[in-house]
Amino acid sequence: MDRLIIFFDNAPSIHKEGIIQDFSSYNDILIIHFPLFSDEKHFSEISMKNLSFENSRLKLIPNVSKKENLIKIENFINKKINNKNYKKISILHSFLDIYRLGFVVKLKTLCQFSCNFIYTIPLLEPIRLNDIYILPRLIRLFISLTYQKIYLDSNKIFVFASLNSFIYKLFFRKVNLLPYKKIKNKIFSNKEVNNLNIKHKKLRILFIGKLIDRKNPMILINAFKNLKFDAQLTIVGEGYMADKIKNKCKKIMDFSDSHIKIFNRLDNQQVNDLMSEHDVLVLPSKFDGFGFVVSEAIDSKVYVIVSNKVGSKDLIHNGKIGAVFKNNSLSELQNLLNLHYLRSI
Amino acid sequence: MSQAKYYLPLIHNSKVSIYPYFRLGGFGLGNILFPFCRALCQSLKNGANLLHPHSNQIQPRNFLRELNVKSLRNYSYDFNKLKWISLPQNKSAFIFYLNKFKDETHIGSYKYIYFEGLKNYFYDLYEYREIIRKFFYYSLQRNLKIEYNTVAFHIRLGDFLINNQSISPEKIRFSIEFFLKRSYKIKIFSDTNLSQLKDYIELSELPKNVSLVRSESPLIDIIEMSQAEFICGSPQSTFVEWARFLRIRKYDINSYSLLSRRKYEEIDISPSKWNHFI
Numbered sequence: 001m002d003r004l005i006i007f008f009d010n011a012p013s014i015h016k017e018g019i020i021q022d023f024s025s026y027n028d029i030l031i032i033h034f035p036l037f038s039d040e041k042h043f044s045e046i047s048m049k050n051l052s053f054e055n056s057r058l059k060l061i062p063n064v065s066k067k068e069n070l071i072k073i074e075n076f077i078n079k080k081i082n083n084k085n086y087k088k089i090s091i092l093h094s095f096l097d098i099y100r101l102g103f104v105v106k107l108k109t110l111c112q113f114s115c116n117f118i119y120t121i122p123l124l125e126p127i128r129l130n131d132i133y134i135l136p137r138l139i140r141l142f143i144s145l146t147y148q149k150i151y152l153d154s155n156k157i158f159v160f161a162s163l164n165s166f167i168y169k170l171f172f173r174k175v176n177l178l179p180y181k182k183i184k185n186k187i188f189s190n191k192e193v194n195n196l197n198i199k200h201k202k203l204r205i206l207f208i209g210k211l212i213d214r215k216n217p218m219i220l221i222n223a224f225k226n227l228k229f230d231a232q233l234t235i236v237g238e239g240y241m242a243d244k245i246k247n248k249c250k251k252i253m254d255f256s257d258s259h260i261k262i263f264n265r266l267d268n269q270q271v272n273d274l275m276s277e278h279d280v281l282v283l284p285s286k287f288d289g290f291g292f293v294v295s296e297a298i299d300s301k302v303y304v305i306v307s308n309k310v311g312s313k314d315l316i317h318n319g320k321i322g323a324v325f326k327n328n329s330l331s332e333l334q335n336l337l338n339l340h341y342l343r344s345i
Numbered sequence: 346m347s348q349a350k351y352y353l354p355l356i357h358n359s360k361v362s363i364y365p366y367f368r369l370g371g372f373g374l375g376n377i378l379f380p381f382c383r384a385l386c387q388s389l390k391n392g393a394n395l396l397h398p399h400s401n402q403i404q405p406r407n408f409l410r411e412l413n414v415k416s417l418r419n420y421s422y423d424f425n426k427l428k429w430i431s432l433p434q435n436k437s438a439f440i441f442y443l444n445k446f447k448d449e450t451h452i453g454s455y456k457y458i459y460f461e462g463l464k465n466y467f468y469d470l471y472e473y474r475e476i477i478r479k480f481f482y483y484s485l486q487r488n489l490k491i492e493y494n495t496v497a498f499h500i501r502l503g504d505f506l507i508n509n510q511s512i513s514p515e516k517i518r519f520s521i522e523f524f525l526k527r528s529y530k531i532k533i534f535s536d537t538n539l540s541q542l543k544d545y546i547e548l549s550e551l552p553k554n555v556s557l558v559r560s561e562s563p564l565i566d567i568i569e570m571s572q573a574e575f576i577c578g579s580p581q582s583t584f585v586e587w588a589r590f591l592r593i594r595k596y597d598i599n600s601y602s603l604l605s606r607r608k609y610e611e612i613d614i615s616p617s618k619w620n621h622f623i
Binding site for chain 2: 322
C-alpha cells in the first residue's frame with residue numbers, strides 16, 4: 001500500500017482499536033502509544049499480545065526522559081518505514097497537551113525524510129460544554145489547537161461524534177465524523193432492526209457505566225420508579241455514587257414489587273450475556289464523548305435510549321434502533337420507555 | 346444527526362384553541378383518533394417523544410341543536426386512559442410554545458411535527474393495526490376476546506340524521522329481523538337514548554335478544570363493538586370502522602353493511618373491505 005497511517009495515541013481503547021481496524025483495510029498502519037501517568041494503570045491491564053498489529057506497535061513510557069522516548073520513536077520509525085516509498089503519511093493523534101504535541105512535531109519531521117506529503121490530523125472526542133470546568137477546558141483547547149495550526153499545519157480533524165462539533169469548525173476547515181464504523185456497518189448490513197421485540201413479559205432495562213453524576217444514573221432510577229408496568233432494572237458499574245444508588249434502589253424495592261439488580265463489575269463476556277437478556281439499554285449521561293456501550297448494545301440487537309448529550313446518538317438513525325431524549329428530562333425518558341413497552345404488549 | 350424528536354397529535358385545527366388545555370369545536374371520536382394514532386405510530390417508528398394530544402374539546406353547536414351531553418363531543422374521559430403514552434400536559438405545552446412545529450410532510454427532515462386531519466384514514470395505520478389494537482386494549486384494561494353469537498349493531502342518529510346519512514327505520518328493522526332469525530343476540534350501540542331510538546325505528550319495545558348498550562364511554566363502546574362476532578353498521582361511520590379495525594383480523598369478514606354495495610363503493614377509507622350487504 002502506498003499510504004501509511006500512524007496512530008499516535010495514549011492507551012488503547014476498544015473504540016480506537018475499531019477505527020484502526022477500519023483504516024487497515026486500505027492503509028499500512030503503525031501505532032505508537034504514549035500514555036500519561038494516569039493512563040498507566042489502565043494500560044497495565046491490557047495485554048499488548050491480545051491487540052492486533054502487535055508488531056507494528058510501540059509503547060512509550062511516561063516516566064523516562066524526553067530524549068529517551070524520542071530515540072525510541074526515531075528507531076521505530078526508521079525501522080518501519082525504511083525503504084518504503086509512501087506517497088502519503090497521515091499522523092492521527094489524540095493529544096491536546098503541548099508536551100506530547102511536541103512529540104508529534106518531531107514525528108512529522110522524521111517522516112519528512114521518506115515522504116513529501118505528511119498530514120497531521122487530531123482524532124478527538126466531542127468537548128463537554130455543560131459543566132463548571134468549561135472555561136479552563138476551552139482555554140486549553142484554544143491553546144492546543146492554535147499550537148497545532150502553527151506547528152503542525154493541521155486543517156482537518158476527526159471527531160467521534162457530532163456532539164458540540166461546531167467548536168472544532170472554528171479551527172479546522174474540515175471536520176470529519178468518525179464513529180465506530182465497524183459496528184455501524186454491521187448494523188446496516190446484517191441486522192433486521194424491525195424485529196426488536198421484548199423478550200419477556202416484563203420490560204428489562206439495562207444501565208452500564210460508571211456510577212457518577214456525569215453518567216446520570218439517578219434519572220433512570222427515578223424514571224423506573226414511576227413506570228406503571230412490570231419492569232426490571234439492572235445496573236452495572238462502580239463509582240462514588242454506588243452507595244447512594246444502592247440505598248435508593250433498596251427503598252424502591254421496599255415499597256414496591258420492582259426488581260432492581262446491581263452488579264459492581266463484570267467481564268466482557270458477562271456484559272455480552274447480560275445485554276442479550278435485556279430489552280433496552282439506557283445511557284442518560286449529562287455528557288458522554290461517545291458511549292461505546294451504545295454501539296455494543298445496538299450490535300447485540302438491544303434497543304437503546306440515550307440522552308442528546310451522548311456522542312453515539314449519531315448511530316441512532318431511526319426509531320427502530322433507539323431513541324434520543326433531552327438531557328436530564330425525566331418525563332421524556334419515561335415517555336420513551338413507555339413507548340418502547342408498547343412495542344411489547 | 347440524531348436528535349430528540351417531538352410529535353404532536355394536534356387532532357384538528359380550531360380558531361378558539363389553547364393547546365393543550367382547551368379547544369372549541371371538533372370532530373367526533375372516530376375522526377380524532379386518526380391523527381392521534383398517526384402521531385403514535387410515527388413516534389414508534391422514528392423514536393420520537395409523543396406530546397399530549399389536544400383532545401379536550403367541546404362542540405357547542407351540536408349540543409345546542411340536540412341538547413344531548415354526548416353532542417358536546419368531549420372525550421377527556423377516554424383520552425385520560427390513553428395519556429400514559431404521551432408526555433405530561435404542561436411539559437407538552439412548554440415544548441409546543443417554545444418551538445416551531447411543522448406538518449407531517451416534513452417528518453424526515455424536521456424534529457417538531459404536528460399531526461392533524463384524517464389524511465388517508467385507515468390506510469395510514471394499517472401496517473400498525475396490531476400494535477394500535479394492543480395499545481387500546483391495554484390502556485382500557487380489556488382482554489382481547491370474541492363474544493360469539495353476538496352482533497354489534499351501530500345506529501348513528503344525531504348529525505347523521507341532519508346530514509341525511511342515517512339508515513332508514515325500515516332497513517334497521519329488517520336488519521334486526523335478519524339477525525334474530527339466525528338466533529343472534531343483538532347489542533345496539535347508538536348516540537341516542539332508548540326512547541328516541543324506539544321512536545326512530547317505530548317500535549314500541551325492542552324485541553327479545555335485542556338491547557341498547559348503556560354507554561360507559563365512546564372508546565369503550567368501540568372496544569366492545571370490536572369484541573362482537575359480527576358487526577353491523579354503516580361503512581360511512583368511522584366509529585364502526587374503528588371497531589372493525591381493532592378486531593382480530595380473521596373476523597374482518599364478519600361485517601354487515603347497512604349501506605348498499607353501490608353506495609359503499611363510493612367510500613374508501615379502509616383496506617379491510619366489507620363483504621356482506623343487507
